[in-house]
Amino acid sequence: MRALIVDSSAPSGLRLGETEDPTPAAHEALVRVTATSLNYGETAHRNEAPDGTVLGWDAAGVIERAAADGSGPAAGTPVVTIGEAGGWAELRAVHTGMLGTAPAEADPGPLSTLPVAxxxxxxxxxxxxxxxxxxxxxxxxxxxxxxxxxxxxxxxxxxxxxxxxxxxxxxxxxxxxxxxxxxxxxxxxxxxxxxxxxxxxxxxxxxxxxxxxxxxxxxxxxxxxxxxxxxxxxxxxxxxxxxxxxxxxxxxLEHPDLTPDLTWLAERLTTGALDPQIAWRGGWDRAEEAVAALLERRLHGKAVLDIG
Structure with a gap:
């Protein structure tokens, strides 16, 4: 799969490249990611991770394969997800307690701003x-x-x-x-x-x-x-x-019971009761531009990368 990979030799500390697909545990769903939002903490400390690491706390997408233990939503369900890493990639393995379902008509870009923030x-x-x-x-x-x-x-x-x-x-x-x-x-x-x-x-x-x-x-x-x-x-x-x-x-991230919260937030966002306050949005091939804007405090709001 393609992913934003930590690379200390790259100007932004990240590069778009190929890495192995994740292997979900029994309690994890495999999610096809379509959007991710950047958080200051993970971005500022990206170079502390070893080269080859795939970071990313927030991501939205669709269930590619349901969890083997039967927990969580079925394949094809739109979801919003959170985890310690793995959000900056085409595929993500996610604990089913750390994802929420989203309305079918929801834009994954705004959804991806919800998990951490x-x-x-x-x-x-x-x-x-x-x-x-x-x-x-x-x-x-x-x-x-x-x-x-x-x-x-x-x-x-x-x-x-x-x-x-x-x-x-x-x-x-x-x-x-x-x-x-x-x-x-x-x-x-x-x-x-x-x-x-x-x-x-x-x-x-x-x-x-x-x-x-x-x-x-x-x-x-x-x-x-x-x-x-x-x-x-x-x-x-x-x-x-x-x-x-x-x-x-x-x-x-110590509370793997976020499904009701993320689902509730996704519903409110989709109806317009919540404003995601997106200050920057673009393809993940422009990640270097987004990272610079975020770290230089030029953004007052969320930065969203569309994946794929």
Missing amino acids: GASALRALRRVGDTLGRRILVTGATGGVGRYAVQLARLGGAYVIATTGDPAAHGDGLRALGADAVITTPDEITEPVHGVVDLVGGPQLVQAFDTLAAHGTLVSVGHVTGQPETFPFGALYGNAGRHERSIVTFHL
Whole structure:
């Protein structure tokens, strides 16, 4: 099969070439991939993988061969998939708990933006808890996860506050997705929030935690600053009526039960209830162009590669 293969001698660290077809385990379906979306983390660290590796967390396509153990959908079913690797290829072996079915009319390009970004946002908001009528803060809201978190929080009935490094440039776009307020940093907040989806880390996470009301939860998802989270003395006191606040984390790929979430997200995307916010789309022969745009932070939204 053809695939984007890690190649340290290539300008982008990737080349389009031939590699062996995957061999699915009994609980895995073989998927014919038609689109994949790039995530900053896998792209930025691609050269840490050995030459010949096929990376890729997100992919959408059609079941080529159903799982041998009888789990998962039948051959011919449109699906959206997630895994630790293998998405940047024509064929992918996927744990049947890590794929969701999609409507027959769905465009695989937008579908491929859902697994990491959409499922991370959905799971983070579930960890926050009830959002109806609550104030929810999303930090780093212009990234893929952030844009889905804003939309999903709004769908859940929340008053959504979004942070971005450039509100003048991105404020209108975030408001169109459902943000009620767009600010630069959490220290601009004057009224406590009930939950935080933090996609930044570092000092902004510390600031965001300080905005939490009693019993509020901060879910730490992103760590783009590379800076430590240093809390000042007393920051974790349960005083001033703000007790029992929590900081929680999760790792999406440790939960092989994503089928209902991915299916639900695919349905909402297809009906137009969710906007994939695709900022770049092209054939996978243009992968070098997409990688450069992503790593240089020229994209505010998702990059999609059409495969084959």
